Amino acid sequence: MASVEFFTPAPAKKRQLELLAPAKNADYGIEAIRHGADAVYIGGPAFGARHNAGNSVEDIARLAEFAHRYHAQVFVALNTILMDDELPKAEKMIWDLYEAGVDALIIQDMGVLQLNLPPIALHASTQMDNRTPEKSVFLEQVGFSQVVLARELNIAQIRDIANSTKMKLEFFIHGALCVSYSGLCNLSHAYSNRSANQGECSQMCRLPCNLTTREGEVLAENQHLLSLKDNNQTDNLEALIEAGVSSFKIEGRLKDITYLKNVTAHYRQQLDAIIAKRSDVESISHGRCEFNFTPDPDKSFNRGKTDYFVTQRTEAIEHFSSPKFIGEKVGRITQVGKDFIKLDTTESGKDIVFNNGDGLCFFVEHYETQRLSDDKLAGTRVNRADGNTLYLTEVPKDLKVGVMMFRNFDHKFESMLNKESATRKISVDMQLHDTADGVALTMTDIHGISATASLQCEKQAANDQAKSAANLKKQLGKLGSTDFVVNKLNLLTAQAWFLPASTVNELRRDAVDALMLARVAAYKRPERWTHDKEARFPQKSLSFLSNVANEQARSFYEQHGVIQMEDTYEKNKVLHDAPLMVTKHCLRYSFNLCPKEVEGIKADPMFLDVGKDKLKLVFDCQKCEMMIVGSNQMVKS
DSSP: OOEEEEEOOOOOOSEEEEEEEEESSHHHHHHHHHTTOSEEEEEOSSOOSSTTOOOOHHHHHHHHHHHHHTTOEEEEEEOSOOOGGGHHHHHHHHHHHHHTTOOEEEEOOGGGGGSOOOSOEEEEOGGGOOOOHHHHHHHHHTTEEEEEOOTTOOHHHHHHHHTTOOSEEEEEEEEOOOSSOTTOBOHHHHHHSOOGGGTOOOOGGGSOEEEEETTOOEEEEEEOTTOBOEEEOGGGHHHHHHHTEEEEEEOOTTSOHHHHHHHHHHHHHHHHHHHHTOSSEEESSOOEEEESSOOOGGGSSOSOEEOTTTTSOOSOOBOOSOSSOOOEEEEEEEEEOSSEEEEEOGGGTSOOOOOTTOEEEEEEEETTTTEEEEEEEEEEEEEEEETTEEEESOOOTTOOTTOEEEEEEOHHHHHHHTSOOEEEEEEEEEEEEEETTEEEEEEEETTSOEEEEEEEOOOOBOSSHHHHHHHHHHHHTOOTTSSEEEEEEEEOSSSOBOOOHHHHHHHHHHHHHHHHHHHHHHOOOOOOOOOOTTOOOSOSEEOGGGOBOSHHHHHHHHHTTOOEEOBOGGGSOOOSSEEEEEESOOHHHHTTOOTTTSTTOOOOOEEEEETTEEEEEEEETTTTEEEEEEOTTTOOO
């Protein structure tokens, strides 16, 4: 029977970067880690901002156990506001999650800080509306170690925050964009009684609507005027690193597994390329990933792409045509047959290869009005592809010569991703050496964590030294389905001993098990930062937009210097004209009616008609913000 021992090194001193991926469930989280995530965030049994993405404590424990093998982390999103009667359940759940191995909680409600908490790290959710250095300083003072910044920030603003705090800065780099500042949207609750702050957003902002001036002039009809393109910061990663971002977050806890694999792998490759050329940064977790596909985020769900406000305001943040996934432009129809179409792919700018089973879509036009219909997007599927001649399962009646086609389902690509598509291995050096009563195998990973397995055995010199040495290396190097891959393997014994294959395999398995144990022992969960009870909140007065939902939260703010505060909107006490949404997206800017850009224009209110509802738009040009305002007749209590 082998005996084992292990050694762990001192912690690294480079700045550590974190790729943070979403996990709908434990299995998704495991795949995210296999595809390169340094950390994953997942919903717990309750109180997550994605109501339909809850998970049991047992499943989260399974995910944490897997993650920690690679020194990756698991964060649980407990990022809704909590009513008074929910706090005891939340407290118990937090303890259960801590005991399950969770590394940090992402929270919105400050009432949580007043509970009896385990020593678990706290992250400030973007639902807290984290936009200023002053707010960040306060969050650090009260015990947060990581802050999720508002998506609307630019590089200069991020740098200012980084210079004011020691907290790790987390920033969304990919996925859907809420049109509102996170935490400042009550539109869903006002019109459907489904609160975004409680994980039940109805996504009213994705609906088609009309835009009119105060005088009644119609500026746009039947367009998705509050629907934004999706976030894609591929080109800005290094600038974000320079500005102080250390955690790079992918949105999408409700997205499918192929989106998760593809997008995670894409950003893993992007960050690895940056790390490879710099000496001051490294990945916070362990292991190198290999993929059997070429990551391409354009092939997974998106509404187009924008870098939003990271490089200041641009003209191309909105996606008015449709909130659905249109996909990649593949070609214009040149011929329509009974069961087929032919495409000219020149305009795609790519070498397009079609597959049986591909999904195609196109925009339906009302030719008599030259405007998009209510059902703007229609689709069909390729039954058989013969070059650019596509035999369809159905030829929609609106398909005509000249229509541009898009591919929103690449069958071959999706099929690859629905299979095993990545491996993650930790590089190790192996040394076989003599002991007084046998041999020992030492395995040391690339991070300096080491373990040794020893085996008592009779040492008999092999007749054919060269052949025996080759066989020993072959047997010892069979790491197969383990977490490890051999970098160097040295035989340091006095000579090549004759050792039965079963003996060598036992020694190797024991060394692998010992290294696994050593790596688990070397992993340390982040510690909870100290809560300074004397810290002062930057504001003395809080409106309902600060989402104070329970007495513990009220007590927290009073303790930290707030004198006056309103209840959260969900308490249904706001009966006057009130901003139901605050957004940096501005429809005046989109329609070239910005007073800062066009001389003589005034920032008069406008109106959005969404179904039977009329929403008033008010513009704060000094802040470059737009508000959707609801009156007491519009608010549904």
